[in-house]
Amino acid sequence: MKSSESPTSAGFSLLANYLGNDMTSRLVQKMHWALLPIVAPLLTSTPAIAASFGSLAAEEVYYISENLAGRSVGTAKEQETIDYLTQQLVSFGYEPVLQPFTYPGRGGQLYSSYNIVAQRIGTTGKQLIVGAHYDSAPSGIGLAGTFLDRSTLEGTNDNASGMGVLLELAQRLEPETNLTYTFILFGAEEVGLVGSRYYADNLTQQQIKNTVGMINLDSLIVGDYMYFNAGRNATDNPELGNLRDTALDIAAELGIDARTNPGLNAAYPAGTGCCSDLEAFDVIEPLIPVLAVEATNWEIGDLDGYQQTADPRVPFGATWHEPATDNVEFISSTFPGLIEERTANYTQVLNGLLNQLDQQAVPEPTSVTSLAIALAVAGW
Secondary structure, eight states: OOOSSOHHHHHHHHHHHHHOHHHHHHHHHHTHHHHHHHHGGGGTTSOOGGGGTTHHHHHHHHHHHHHSOOOOTTSHHHHHHHHHHHHHHHHTTOOOEEEEEEEEOGGGOEEEEEEEEEEEOOSSSOEEEEEEEOOOOOSEEOTTSSEEOOTTOOOIIIIIHHHHHHHHHHHHSOSSOSSEEEEEEESSOTTTSHHHHHHHHTOOHHHHHTEEEEEEEOOOSSSSEEEEEEOGGGGTOGGGGHHHHHHHHHHHHHTOOEEOOOOOSTTSOTTBOOSSGGGGTSSSSSOOOEEEEEEEOTTSTTSSSOOOOOOTTSGGGOOTTOTTTSSHHHHHHHSTTHHHHHHHHHHHHHHHHHHHHHHHTSOOOOHHHHHHHHHHHHTO
16 A cells, blocks of 8 residues: 555545544444454554553442441441442442342341442443452351451452443443443342342343343452363353353453363363353343453462462462452462552453454445454554
8 A cells, every 4th residue: 555644544534434434433432342453553652552551440349348348248338339330330320229129037037138220322222341349258157167257347359349340341432332331339238149049130121132241250360370260161161161251352452361260170160150140141031141250369279269379478369258358458468469460460350352243233334334344453
């Protein structure tokens, strides 16, 4: 091509002529994770796009940990957490609603809690669910087998981390999308996945058919490795692993080390995860793809993902539900910078995943559009 324009700018000019400047700008924004290696050299006068990934998520992790500790179901801190998360979503332009539910607790006592649901309505009628639980574990038996008072449990890893990443993903989402994005902060996860089961059980058949997948964010910091796992049904239905496979591809493209369960324990097949709110969505019919996002180590202990790290500084190899270790001070002093690293990496990969799914939600582009995109991306 002989032109005074650079090859890349010529490709985008062709695209702009066909689609219009506004639509081209939106498309390029949606593809920024894929285009970054190509256009980064042209952006030397501005900070790299990825530099800000995880900033909001990390801020939320610190705030929730230090100001909303002891947020187990039925407590004043739980209600304070609900209020805070609702306000944050409103500040991002959402209109969150509370979905109330009740469940029987110890001694037959009836407890109540809420799911916080915020949607960005798309144009195709299809939805993607992104979830994270906001409650912390109630007082009870700890890893050492003794009773623990968890009224001061910060739950930095479990699950301020999931909330922080969800909030940043919601904040980053564009005002206009093809998919409907349903962000849900689940209540009462720590007492039996109660909130997520209630939400999933109350989906209509049409809503289930219109759901392209569910992404669950739980315990994203303390762990030797980052994991993306599918639901158990993906073992017999490989197509249900598409969210996992796409997330791993994006991570590899970005140079981020991410893994999937190697399947060393026969009870947990390779590529699958368990034991969090994704399970409520892995059993509904018709089946939908689910994605478990977590940090742990599936290659040590009982090979079930419950032992998070081989680092001897972490008692029992895990911080689950432990007030002495699942807090900002312990995590930051033992693993300096890990909160910032993991929130940045997960937010970057998942933001790319959400954008790619949104592109796939519309019909294939015309041949002229495809050519223009190919020219721009390939540098012709």
